Amino acid sequence: MFGARFHGVDLTGADFYHVDLSGARFRNIDLSGASIVSADLLDVTVTGDLRDVVVNEVDVVPLIEAELNRRDPDRAAAHPTDADGFRAGWELLARRWEETVARARALDPTQLQESVDGEWSFIETQRHLVYASQAWVGRGILGEAAPWHPLSLPWDQAPDMPGVPRDREVQPSLEEVLAVREHTRATVSGVIERLTDEQLDVEHTAPDDGVWPYGTHTVRDCLATVLDEEYEHRRFAERDLARLETPTT
Template sequence: MTEFKDQDLAAARFERSSLREAVFHDVDLRGARFDNVNLNGATIRGAALNDVSLDGDIRNLRVWGVDVVPLIDAELNRRHPGREKMRPADADGYREAWELLERLWRETVERARQLPPELLHESVDGEWSFIETQRHLVFATDAWVRRTVLGDPAPWDPLDLPHDEMHDVPPVPRDRAVRPSLDEVLVLRADRMQTVRDVFAELTDERLSEMTVPATEPGYPASQSYQVSECLGCILGEEWEHRTYAERDLAVLRVESGGS
C-alpha cells in the first residue's frame, strides 16, 4: 500500500488510475474536480460540502441517512416538464418521448443558429461544443440503434464522436480536430433521428423485452445481446441529457456574444 502523509499534491492529475478502497483522512480537496469517476460504495463522513456540484448516474445517495435521489428526481421533473417521460413503460411511451425530444431539439437548434457560427465550436467549462454534442448523438444512435437494435455491425460515419472515456475501438472513428459546419452535422442528425423515428413507429410492447442479436464485428457497444428496452432507453437518456447540457452552454455563449 502506498501512503501519502503530510504531502502537498495540489493540482495533481490522476487519469485512468485506481484509488479503489483508498482512505482519505484529514485531506484538503477544495476546488478538486472529478470527471467520470466511479464512487460506488464510497462513504464520506465529517465532510465540509459547501458549494459542491454533483451530477452523474446517482442512485441510493444517502445524506444524513436519507435517500435524497427520489427528492431530487421529483424536483428535476418539476423544473423540466417532460423529463418524466424519458422512462417509458410501453411502446406508446417511447413514441411519445421521441416526439417530445424532436420538438425540443428543433427549438434548441433554432437558438443555436442565432449565435455566430464559430461559437458553436466553443467549449464551455471543458464540455463538448454544440457541434461536438450533435456528433456524439450521431454516434449514440449508430451504436445503440443501428448497430445493436438493427444489426448493422459497422454503422459509423467519419463524424461520429464517441464519449471521451471510451478507449479507441477500431473501426469506430474519433476525430476531435475536424470542424464541420452546423448544417453539415445536422444532415447526419436528421438521418439518424429518422432512423429512431422509424424504429419507434414499428415498436411493440413485446419487442421491448426481446434480446438483440450480437453484432458480428468489433465495435461499440461490445458484441453481446442487450434487451431492446435498454438500448432504446439509452437513446432517450442521451438525447434528453445532452440537450439539457446544450441549453445550459448556449445560455453562456449568448451572454459572451452580447446577447441576452
C-alpha cells in the same frame, strides 16, 4: 501534493483518511460503492448518474428526480416505460431539439464550434448524438457491426475501438452535421414507430468484436439510453448557448 493531478489512475478500494480535498475537481469518475463518512460537504456541486445515493440515512435520488420533473414537466416523458410512451417521448424530444437548433442558428457559425467551460461545442454535441443513436440502435438493436458515420463522436474517455471514428479536429458546418443527424434519427424513428410493448424486453447481443456497446441489452435499455442522451445533451446545449449569447466583457 497540493494541486496534484490524477489522470487515468485506478484507486479502486483506496482508503482516504484525514485527507483535504477542498476545492478538488472530479470529472468522469466512478464512485460506485464508495463510502463517505464524517465529511464536510459545503458548497459542493455534483452531476452524474445517481442511483441508491444515501445522505445522512436518506436516499436522496427520489427527491432529486421529483424536483427535476417539477422543474421540467416534459422530463418524465423523456423517460418512458411502454411503447406508446417511447413514441411520445421521441416526438417530444424532436420538437424540443428543433427549438434548440433554431436558437443555435441565430449565433455566428464559429460560435457553434466553441467549447464552454471545457464541454463539447454545439457541433460536437450533435456528432455525439449521432454516435449514440448508431451505437444503441444501429448496433444494439439492429445488429449492425459498424453503423458509424465518419463524423460520429464517442465519449471523450472511450477507448480506441476498431473502425470507430473519433476525429476531434474536423469542424463540419451545422448543416453538414444536421444532415447526418437526420439520417440517424430516421433510423431510430423507424424502430420506435414499429415498437410494441412485447418487444421492449427482447434481448439483443452485439457482435463480439471489442466495440461498444458490448454484450446483451434489451430493446428497452437501448432506446432508454438514446432518449436520455437526447434529453440531457439538449439540456447541456441550452445551458451553453445561453453563455454564448451573452457577450463577454
